[in-house]
Amino acid sequence: MKVLVAVKRVIDYNVKVRVKPDNTGVDLANVKMAMNPFCEIAVEEAVRLKEKGVASEIVVVSIGPKACQEQIRTALALGADRGIHIETGEEVQSLEAAKLLKAVVEKEEPKLVILGKQSIDSDNNQTGQMLAALTGMGQGTFASEVVVEGEKVNVTREVDGGLMTVSLSLPAVVTTDLRLNEPRYASLPNIMKAKKKQLDVMSPEDLGVDIAARLSILKVEAPASRQAGVKVADVAELVDKLKNEAKVI
Amino acid sequence: MSILVIAEHDNSELKQATLSVVAAAKAVGGDIDVLVAGENVGDVAEAAAKIDGVNKVLVADNAVYGHFLGENLGELVAEVGKGYSHIFAAAGTVGKDFMPRVAALLDVAQVSDIMRVESEDTFVRPIYAGNAIATVKSSDAIKVVTVRPTAFDPVAAEGGSASVESLDVVKDAGLSTFVGEELAKSDRPDLASAGIVISGGRGMQNGENFKMLEQIADLLGAAVGASRAAVDAGFVPNDMQVGQTGKIVAPQLYVAVGISGAIQHLAGMSDSKVIVAINKDEEAPIFQVADYGLVADLFQAIPEFEEELKKVI
Numbered sequence A: 001m002k003v004l005v006a007v008k009r010v011i012d013y014n015v016k017v018r019v020k021p022d023n024t025g026v027d028l029a030n031v032k033m034a035m036n037p038f039c040e041i042a043v044e045e046a047v048r049l050k051e052k053g054v055a056s057e058i059v060v061v062s063i064g065p066k067a068c069q070e071q072i073r074t075a076l077a078l079g080a081d082r083g084i085h086i087e088t089g090e091e092v093q094s095l096e097a098a099k100l101l102k103a104v105v106e107k108e109e110p111k112l113v114i115l116g117k118q119s120i121d122s123d124n125n126q127t128g129q130m131l132a133a134l135t136g137m138g139q140g141t142f143a144s145e146v147v148v149e150g151e152k153v154n155v156t157r158e159v160d161g162g163l164m165t166v167s168l169s170l171p172a173v174v175t176t177d178l179r180l181n182e183p184r185y186a187s188l189p190n191i192m193k194a195k196k197k198q199l200d201v202m203s204p205e206d207l208g209v210d211i212a213a214r215l216s217i218l219k220v221e222a223p224a225s226r227q228a229g230v231k232v233a234d235v236a237e238l239v240d241k242l243k244n245e246a247k248v249i
Numbered sequence B: 001m002s003i004l005v006i007a008e009h010d011n012s013e014l015k016q017a018t019l020s021v022v023a024a025a026k027a028v029g030g031d032i033d034v035l036v037a038g039e040n041v042g043d044v045a046e047a048a049a050k051i052d053g054v055n056k057v058l059v060a061d062n063a064v065y066g067h068f069l070g071e072n073l074g075e076l077v078a079e080v081g082k083g084y085s086h087i088f089a090a091a092g093t094v095g096k097d098f099m100p101r102v103a104a105l106l107d108v109a110q111v112s113d114i115m116r117v118e119s120e121d122t123f124v125r126p127i128y129a130g131n132a133i134a135t136v137k138s139s140d141a142i143k144v145v146t147v148r149p150t151a152f153d154p155v156a157a158e159g160g161s162a163s164v165e166s167l168d169v170v171k172d173a174g175l176s177t178f179v180g181e182e183l184a185k186s187d188r189p190d191l192a193s194a195g196i197v198i199s200g201g202r203g204m205q206n207g208e209n210f211k212m213l214e215q216i217a218d219l220l221g222a223a224v225g226a227s228r229a230a231v232d233a234g235f236v237p238n239d240m241q242v243g244q245t246g247k248i249v250a251p252q253l254y255v256a257v258g259i260s261g262a263i264q265h266l267a268g269m270s271d272s273k274v275i276v277a278i279n280k281d282e283e284a285p286i287f288q289v290a291d292y293g294l295v296a297d298l299f300q301a302i303p304e305f306e307e308e309l310k311k312v313i
Helices: A037-051 A068-078 A094-108 A127-135 A188-194 A235-245 B016-028 B042-049 B070-081 B093-105 B210-220 B228-232 B263-269 B298-312
Strands: A002-007 A009-011 A033-035 A057-064 A082-087 A112-116 A138-149 A152-159 A162-169 A172-176 A199-202 A215-221 B002-006 B031-038 B056-061 B086-090 B110-114 B116-119 B122-127 B132-138 B143-147 B163-166 B176-183 B196-200 B223-226 B253-257 B274-279 B292-295
Touching: A002 A037, A002 A068, A002 A094, A009 A068, A033 A037, A033 A068, A037 A057, A037 A068, A037 A112, A037 A138, A037 A172, A057 A068, A057 A094, A068 A082, A068 A188, A068 A199, A082 A094, A094 A127, A094 B093, A112 A127, A127 A138, A127 A172, A127 B070, A127 B093, A138 A162, A138 B070, A138 B093, A138 B176, A152 A172, A152 B093, A235 B274, A235 B292, A235 B298, B002 B016, B002 B070, B016 B031, B016 B086, B016 B116, B016 B143, B031 B042, B031 B070, B042 B056, B042 B163, B056 B070, B070 B086, B070 B093, B086 B093, B093 B110, B093 B143, B110 B122, B196 B210, B210 B223, B210 B253, B210 B298, B223 B228, B274 B298
Parallel strands: A002 A057, A002 A112, A057 A082, A082 A199, A112 A172, A138 A172, B002 B031, B002 B086, B031 B056, B056 B163, B086 B143, B110 B143, B196 B223, B196 B253, B253 B274, B274 B292
Antiparallel strands: A009 A033, A138 A152, A152 A162, A162 B176, A215 B132, B116 B122, B122 B132
């Protein structure tokens, strides 16, 4: 079966985020960018499904400026077969991303679509669920285990109270949580091979999708910073402070 | 304006998060209705009717909603919610699952995990794991919003007398079925709403050592949490994780034990009123946010902490 994986180019998770002085956003100039960590887990899961003989082809798609092709190539080096880049210089929000992905789903007709549960920049946690709703598919969100059996996929989900397993009819959407797998690193030969793999570029207009944003960001500020308090000498002083100064016990 | 709040519950009890979501709805203003969707939810509906400030409680009681499957809830809430100006739900794993479906079905954007209401169409929310705070304005006719419960003081659970209306709307999308669940059983308070939280990190070394924290939790009436490092290492289950991708907590007292204070962890607890850090590494970043820091070996400090607490409680 064909698996579609969506990946997003975001600020590298190790980079310290700085808000721009004019409060219009976060400073991304000359900052290291990378594949969103949850998307790496999505790629890894697809590759494992292929290694198990469950997936026959992995198509990876990304939306954004030309530089996104780096992340598509990374996914190709990790084991995806073919890439699709929906190129736009505009900011694409979750609903519009879901509509673009829906158009890709209609062309490619994958049995399974795997996405990260959220991107570490906008932290929305929306696109997978929106895609599922728009395409009329079931969804296994925040997945910690994915088992494909015939025309069904069983997804174990990380929920507030523990774990919950649902069975979905294929085609379906899965969004990944942290403990689904540990992504591998791409080997040098595979990085070289990835450069030759097919990568199709299209625009939102080609797909007939209006990507005008519905949400406008009025300002972005740094969070109120917490001041470091005092160091206590021992446990007795700590308990005394909690009881008599902070009055929280 | 009219706001539909989707109640958070487990079919038998209304969760406190609902009271915080109603508080967020009150900050918008207008009539507030609460939708209780689930299976055998009579008690929950009764509790929802008593919430201060609620106009009407709508009840969708059917087996198709019993496990809160996002596909079914999404269709239900999109149908019931289309007559409202706002649809609010808690940003827990249930709300995060079905609300984007509601937004997509209504062809509107969603605003996730709000911390503050600026006006009827403008909300404040964290981005980049809380390292930046965005003020976001929605131009859509219906505002679909998930609310960070710890950011809003809950309204009173008693004092209201809303009417209760039963809905005959059964939406079975037929896309998913419930197979099973493994839910943590605990007599301790719920992590997300506990007044005191004591969390352990990689420094705990193994799951067995979390018993030391549990004993203190039982003394204080606290919940026990963990850092991602402790969960990834398999010491404790995922539902105990505090942080950007786990639970967001803001208790009166947060005690971090053997937690270095990775940015992802701080994103989940830095709104706590008082933070205590116990760590043997005095350079650990957790000390930069702690009100009281104790540089000590936790295996000595924690038993001592328990003894000292017994003297004063």
